[in-house]
Amino acid sequence: xxxxxxxLRDKQADRVVPPTGYTAHLxxxxxxxxxxxxxxxxxxSLASGxxxxxxxxxxxxxxxxxxxxxxxxxxxxxxxxxxILKQTPGVARARALSxxxxxxxxxxxxxxxxxxxxxxxxxxxxxxxxxxGYDAAGLRLRLAAEVPGAVLDDHTRWRAPLVDAANxxxxxxxxxxLLIAGAMAAMITLAANAxxxxxxxxxxxxxxxxxxDRYIAGAFVRRFTLRxxxxxxxxxxxxxxGVMLLPEASDEGGFLTGLGFRGLAWGLPLLIPLLGxxxxxxxxxxxxxxxxxxxx
Amino acid sequence: xxxxxxxxxxxxxxxxxxxxxxxxxPGSFHFLTGPSGSGKTTLLKLCYGxxxxxxxxxxxxxxxxxxxxxxxxxxxxxxxxxxHQDCQFLDHLKLAENIALPLVVSGRDTATEAGNLDExxxxxxxxxxTDALPPELSGGERQRAALARAVIMSPDVxxxxxxxxxxxxxxxxxxxxxxxxxNRMGKTVLIATHDLGLIRATKSQVQTRxxxxxxxxxxxxxxxx
Ligand SMILES: Nc1ncnc2c1ncn2[C@@H]1O[C@H](COP(=O)(O)OP(=O)(O)OP(=O)(O)O)[C@@H](O)[C@H]1O
Ligand SMILES: [Mg+2]
Numbered sequence: 001x002x003x004x005x006x007x008l009r010d011k012q013a014d015r016v017v018p019p020t021g022y023t024a025h026l027x028x029x030x031x032x033x034x035x036x037x038x039x040x041x042x043x044x045s046l047a048s049g050x051x052x053x054x055x056x057x058x059x060x061x062x063x064x065x066x067x068x069x070x071x072x073x074x075x076x077x078x079x080x081x082x083x084i085l086k087q088t089p090g091v092a093r094a095r096a097l098s099x100x101x102x103x104x105x106x107x108x109x110x111x112x113x114x115x116x117x118x119x120x121x122x123x124x125x126x127x128x129x130x131x132x133g134y135d136a137a138g139l140r141l142r143l144a145a146e147v148p149g150a151v152l153d154d155h156t157r158w159r160a161p162l163v164d165a166a167n168x169x170x171x172x173x174x175x176x177x178l179l180i181a182g183a184m185a186a187m188i189t190l191a192a193n194a195x196x197x198x199x200x201x202x203x204x205x206x207x208x209x210x211x212x213d214r215y216i217a218g219a220f221v222r223r224f225t226l227r228x229x230x231x232x233x234x235x236x237x238x239x240x241x242g243v244m245l246l247p248e249a250s251d252e253g254g255f256l257t258g259l260g261f262r263g264l265a266w267g268l269p270l271l272i273p274l275l276g277x278x279x280x281x282x283x284x285x286x287x288x289x290x291x292x293x294x295x296x
Numbered sequence: 297x298x299x300x301x302x303x304x305x306x307x308x309x310x311x312x313x314x315x316x317x318x319x320x321x322p323g324s325f326h327f328l329t330g331p332s333g334s335g336k337t338t339l340l341k342l343c344y345g346x347x348x349x350x351x352x353x354x355x356x357x358x359x360x361x362x363x364x365x366x367x368x369x370x371x372x373x374x375x376x377x378x379x380h381q382d383c384q385f386l387d388h389l390k391l392a393e394n395i396a397l398p399l400v401v402s403g404r405d406t407a408t409e410a411g412n413l414d415e416x417x418x419x420x421x422x423x424x425x426t427d428a429l430p431p432e433l434s435g436g437e438r439q440r441a442a443l444a445r446a447v448i449m450s451p452d453v454x455x456x457x458x459x460x461x462x463x464x465x466x467x468x469x470x471x472x473x474x475x476x477x478x479n480r481m482g483k484t485v486l487i488a489t490h491d492l493g494l495i496r497a498t499k500s501q502v503q504t505r506x507x508x509x510x511x512x513x514x515x516x517x518x519x520x521x
Contacts, residue, residue, distance in 0.1 A: 211401035
């Protein structure tokens with residue numbers, strides 16, 4: 001079957017089936033609403049995907065080693081820990097933070113003029129993992145044996161569930177897109193069936209004067225495909241405007257403000273009207289073939 | 297053209313037609329008669345494939361109807377012009393468009409056939425009603441329009457179910473004239489009618505055969521009525 005030829009506008013064939021009034025408006029509305037929802041589901045899936053990827057990457061890459069030891073042993077233990085880190089496969093870089101950097105980290109909590117020397121503040125070592133990463137459990141064992149005051153904090157414990165959450169969110173968004181497509185197919189099938197039933201007499205006459213199924217089905221398929229395309233395009237544009245009006249992504253906002261499209265992904269919603277048209281085409285074609293099969 | 301071999305048909309209850317055997321050779325002119333409810337319309341429907349025989353074999357243009365798929369059936373109907381007893385039109389299209397419908401659905405160019413269409417409308421006396429919608433037509437006008445639609449494709453076979461049921465004697469003579477004309481051009485014609493007067497009048501113009509349904513069987517009535 002040549003889909004292109006079938007979709008080609010055929011003025012005479014389109015006149016042969018009477019205009020279908022309100023099912024036309026319903027189809028337009030449903031396609032528009034579904035496309036609007038699909039834009040948001042798409043934005044959500046992209047944003048949660050980005051978030052999951054970024055968190056997973058940070059999680060794998062950076063960790064902190066904390067050396068808590070009496071003041072006189074702290075320098076020695078730091079040296080020892082750095083030496084161990086240097087030998088550990090999968091560690092790209094390890095660097096002890098300077099006093100100034102540590103003071104800057106603590107300033108928000110204790111104020112600018114903190115007498116760091118007077119307090120038993122632990123020394124922090126920033127560990128950056130290579131690709132693939134290091135074996136955290138192995139490293140902990142070795143540190144426990146050789147540097148008693150060292151505690152490895154690899155952020156995994158609290159971030160891992162967040163990565164899972166972001167991944168589930170992405171999965172849910174993708175499922176939503178599939179459900180939206182399915183609901184649209186179901187509603188267009190109902191609308192097409194209503195139109196076919198309302199035109200049963202017309203279809204009967206067309207069969208009697210020698211029209212092929214393809215010709216009759218084509219008249220309906222063309223209409224519903226076109227309506228779905230137009231409705232979905234309008235819904236998609238409104239959805240995109242909605243996404244554009246969301247506040248700019250910012251670090252403080254974290255997840256919520258990152259809910260837009262980035263760069264080339266702005267082109268992705270353009271696929272929605274196309275998919276909507278394909279769904280409408282398939283649904284109407286199937287409904288028409290089923291109906292026509294019942295006629296002689 | 298159309299051959300029936302021991303064809304039987306039942307709508308679900310008892311058999312309405314049984315053991316019907318008849319051949320419509322090319323260029324023949326047949327009348328089909330019988331009491332109301334005897335199955336004339338049913339027999340015509342079998343001939344254009346709207347019904348499938350429940351027994352026996354029916355061939356059209358040398359092909360067993362049962363073996364045709366839906367597209368082949370559509371093509372077959374372009375070669376068989378049918379005047380239905382309950383003339384069915386598309387009520388939202390003008391009369392001229394309705395009559396040209398077989399051309400449109402078979403992808404023929406209606407512009408090149410426009411002259412043909414005008415002539416045909418003239419023939420059936422509907423030239424003044426081209427822009428009317430079917431519901432605005434009288435019963436007789438609808439029947440004439442149905443006949444025009446049946447012959448616009450210049451089919452090989454014309455099946456007409458009571459084509460003169462609602463028209464006066466003069467108009468029915470004119471319609472028969474058109475069918476006789478088509479028959480002289482080599483078309484096969486089968487007309488179902490109760491109107492014995494019409495059959496007699498036509499017999500003087502063309503060689504016809506009369507088939508009569510009685511007691512579920514088809515009888516070849518021959519010359520005597
Ligand atoms: N779709 C159907 N389902 C069941 N019975 C039917 C159906 N169509 C017709 N019949 C019955 O079959 C019988 C023959 O009908 P048909 O229309 O062939 O008669 P006919 O000879 O054309 O009559 P008329 O001269 O009144 O047009 C009738 O008794 C009718 O009630
Ligand atoms: Mg009848």
